[in-house]
Amino acid sequence: MEKKVRTAVIGYGMISNIYLKNLKNLFHIIDLVAVAGRSAAAARAQADAYGVERAMTIEEAAAAEDIELAVVLTPASAHYGIIRQMLSAGKHVWTEKTMAVTVEQGRELARLAEEKGLYLGVAPDTVLGAGIQTARAALDRGMIGEVTSGLAVINRNQSLNAELFTFLRGEGGSLPYDVGIYYIGALLALLGPVESVCAFGTPAKKHEPELLYANAEAEPWTIPGSAVMSASLRFVSGALVSVLFDGATVNAPQHVLTLFGERGILKLGDPNTFNGEVRLAYADGGECVLPFTHGYDGVNTLEPTPFDGYGHRGIGVAEMAYALRRGRPNRCGKEYGLHCLEVLAAMEESTSSGKSVEIASRFVMEPLKPGYYSQLGGMRGDAERSLMD
Ligand SMILES: NC(=O)c1ccc[n+]([C@@H]2O[C@H](COP(=O)([O-])OP(=O)(O)OC[C@H]3O[C@@H](n4cnc5c(N)ncnc54)[C@H](O)[C@@H]3O)[C@@H](O)[C@H]2O)c1
Numbered sequence: 001m002e003k004k005v006r007t008a009v010i011g012y013g014m015i016s017n018i019y020l021k022n023l024k025n026l027f028h029i030i031d032l033v034a035v036a037g038r039s040a041a042a043a044r045a046q047a048d049a050y051g052v053e054r055a056m057t058i059e060e061a062a063a064a065e066d067i068e069l070a071v072v073l074t075p076a077s078a079h080y081g082i083i084r085q086m087l088s089a090g091k092h093v094w095t096e097k098t099m100a101v102t103v104e105q106g107r108e109l110a111r112l113a114e115e116k117g118l119y120l121g122v123a124p125d126t127v128l129g130a131g132i133q134t135a136r137a138a139l140d141r142g143m144i145g146e147v148t149s150g151l152a153v154i155n156r157n158q159s160l161n162a163e164l165f166t167f168l169r170g171e172g173g174s175l176p177y178d179v180g181i182y183y184i185g186a187l188l189a190l191l192g193p194v195e196s197v198c199a200f201g202t203p204a205k206k207h208e209p210e211l212l213y214a215n216a217e218a219e220p221w222t223i224p225g226s227a228v229m230s231a232s233l234r235f236v237s238g239a240l241v242s243v244l245f246d247g248a249t250v251n252a253p254q255h256v257l258t259l260f261g262e263r264g265i266l267k268l269g270d271p272n273t274f275n276g277e278v279r280l281a282y283a284d285g286g287e288c289v290l291p292f293t294h295g296y297d298g299v300n301t302l303e304p305t306p307f308d309g310y311g312h313r314g315i316g317v318a319e320m321a322y323a324l325r326r327g328r329p330n331r332c333g334k335e336y337g338l339h340c341l342e343v344l345a346a347m348e349e350s351t352s353s354g355k356s357v358e359i360a361s362r363f364v365m366e367p368l369k370p371g372y373y374s375q376l377g378g379m380r381g382d383a384e385r386s387l388m389d
C-alpha cells in the first residue's frame with residue numbers, strides 16, 4: 001500500500017461537506033490533515049464537524065511543508081489565485097470546476113504545474129463514476145459501433161438559482177459553465193477531444209430577486225455570459241454532437257445525453273451524478289439497461305445522505321493521489337480540465353463572432369479498470385483498487 005497523501009481542503013462551503021466526509025473516511029490513499037479558508041475560525045468549525053485535526057488560513061496551508069496536496073473548493077472566480085499560490089508553494093492541486101474562468105488563466109496554471117512537475121487535477125470527476133464508466137466500457141467494446149452523433153440537453157432557471165447560490169451571480173455562474181460542464185466533461189470522457197465548435201447564444205436578462213428566502217435587500221443582477229446556448233461540436237473522432245444549455249427556463253431538469261452509433265444508441269442518465277442509468281437501444285428497436293461495470297455509483301454506503309447519487313465526490317482526488325504515488329498521469333488531469341474550459345470558452349466566443357472556433361489542445365483519458373464496490377462488513381477496497389492503476 002502506498003504512503004498516504006497528506007491533504008488539505010481549501011474552502012468550507014456547501015460542497016466541502018461531501019468532500020470532507022469522503023476524503024476523511026472513504027479513500028485509503030488520502031490522509032486528510034487540514035481544513036483551510038479565508039477564516040481560520042470557520043475552518044475550525046468545519047474541521048471539528050468532520051474530525052480533521054488542523055484548521056488554518058489559506059496562507060498557512062501554502063506555508064505548511066507537510067501538506068502535499070491542496071483540494072480547492074472555492075467559487076470558480078477564486079480558483080486561479082489560490083491554485084497559483086498552492087502550485088508556487090510546491091503543492092499538488094485538485095480543483096473543483098472550472099479550473100479558472102478564462103482560458104488564459106487555465107493555460108498559465110497548466111504551464112506552471114508542468115514546469116514544477118506537480119499534478120493539477122480538475123473536476124468534474126463524475127466522469128469516473130459508475131454511470132459514465134459503464135457507458136465508456138460499452139463504447140470501447142463496440143456495442144453501438146462507431147459514434148456518429150450525439151445530443152446533450154440541460155435546462156434550469158439559473159438566475160433564480162443564483163438567489164440561493166450567490167456565487168452563481170458572477171463569472172463562471174452561467175448554466176454552461178456551472179452545469180453544462182458536466183455534459184461537456186462526460187462527452188470528452190466518452191468521445192475524446194473536440195476539434196471545432198460553433199454556437200448561438202442569448203445573454204441572461206437582469207434578474208430581480210423574487211424568492212422569499214433570498215436576501216431581501218439584494219440588488220438585481222445579470223449573470224455574465226450566455227444564459228441559453230445552442231452549439232454544435234465536432235469531435236476529433238468525427239462525431240457531431242448538438243448541445244442545448246437553457247438556463248432561462250424552469251428548474252425541472254430535462255437532462256438528455258444520447259450517443260448515436262452505427263449499430264446502436266446509448267442513452268445516459270444525468271452526468272451530474274455518479275449513477276446515471278445507461279440504456280442501450282439496438283437496431284431492431286429494443287432497449288435494455290446495462291448493468292454497471294464499475295463501482296462508485298454515488299450511493300455512499302458508509303452513511304446514506306441527501307447527497308446520494310452525488311456521494312462519491314472526491315474520487316478524482318483519490319485517483320490523482322494514486323497517480324502521483326505511482327508516477328502515472330491522472331485521468332481528470334490538467335489537459336482534460338483545460339479542454340473542458342476551452343470548449344466552453346469556444347462556444348461563448350462563437351456566439352459573439354458568428355464563426356466556428358477551432359480547438360488545438362488534445363488530451364487522453366484512459367478508462368478505469370472495472371471494479372465493484374464491496375459492501376461486505378463495510379469493506380471498501382474493491383472499487384478503490386480500480387483507482388490505483
Ligand atoms: N454546491 C454544489 O452542489 C456543487 C457541486 C459541485 C461542484 N461545486 C463547486 O464547488 C465549488 C464551491 O461550491 P460551494 O457550493 O461549496 O460554494 P459555497 O459558496 O458554499 O462555498 C465556497 C467557499 O469558498 C470560500 N470563498 C469564497 N470566495 C473566496 C475567495 N475569493 N477566496 C478564498 N475563499 C473563498 C467561501 O468562504 C466558502 O468557504 C464551486 O467551484 C462550485 O462550482 C459545487
